[in-house]
Amino acid sequence: MQAFDYDIIVIGSGPAGYTAAIQACEMGARVAVLERQENLGGTTLLSGTIPSKTLREAIIYLRGVRQRPFYGAGFTGKKDIALSDIFVRVRKVVERRIAAMGDQLQVYHDRIDIFRGYRATLDSPNSVHAWVLRNPMESINMKAEKIIIAAGSRPRFTPDIPVDNEVIFDSDSVFTLELKRKSLPESIIVVGAGVIGAEYGSAFAVLGRKMSLIQRDQSFLTFAERPSSTCSSGAWRTTASSSSGATGTRGSSAWPDRRRGRGSRSPTVGCWRRTR
């Protein structure tokens, strides 16, 4: 019979891996979690759900949006908002959540081993090889009866949009904006009118910057129910015409020719504008 180091190895510590690991501990299993980043929590905690909602809340707070029903639509909150004003809150909220996660895992310390900064690959159906990312000469091998792969996803790369993390950011690296720039950009283009694009687009638009949201076809929040997506895209165009006079242009063919027709249902792009 094969000797196993653990009952279960979990690769990835996002909401999927973290929950699976805790559930396995609850059921009495001996568990190892391998996470390539130094912090646990995955996209949700480090670059997705929590930071993006905190960023939005920080902007709404600093711009006094919730005070507008009382002080009037012209109320704009803090003058000269710096990137650090926004990101300090993001950092603090994320740090607290990381600490809370650590406390929760502490409950299972006798059943769970956590390997941070280890990039795992499968050697066989029961064995994992993992490199220490900060020192690739260092690695470990371990075996388990079951292996759960909860490695998540990452922003899609397309050569048409070369993310350089200086001018062009993806949804992960946008949180390094504060390190790369001294001040808020005067204009922002968000590519992709899905939930993430629409959310960041709306949040940055509240800062009063010129904001364009571009989508390769005319869909907006495609996987939302139709009334929600229609209502949301309508809000963008309505805001544009009422607050700045800028017109939402739709149906222009600005997307490079080679993108058109490749998996895209419509040959035109959608472009929505909004300033706050």
Ligand SMILES: Cc1cc2nc3c(=O)[nH]c(=O)nc-3n(C[C@H](O)[C@H](O)[C@H](O)COP(=O)(O)OP(=O)(O)OC[C@H]3O[C@@H](n4cnc5c(N)ncnc54)[C@H](O)[C@@H]3O)c2cc1C
């Ligand atoms: C900007 C943004 C906003 C979002 N907002 C919401 C929201 O409001 N509500 C919502 O429900 N969802 C939201 N999401 C989606 C949500 O973050 C994901 O659905 C969720 O994180 C998926 O969880 P997961 O555990 O499957 O993967 P992830 O959270 O991606 O975790 C995977 C983990 O695996 C690790 N990993 C990958 N490969 C390896 C390897 N080889 N070895 C070791 N570790 C590895 C990664 O470092 C990562 O920590 C948002 C996402 C983004 C990007």
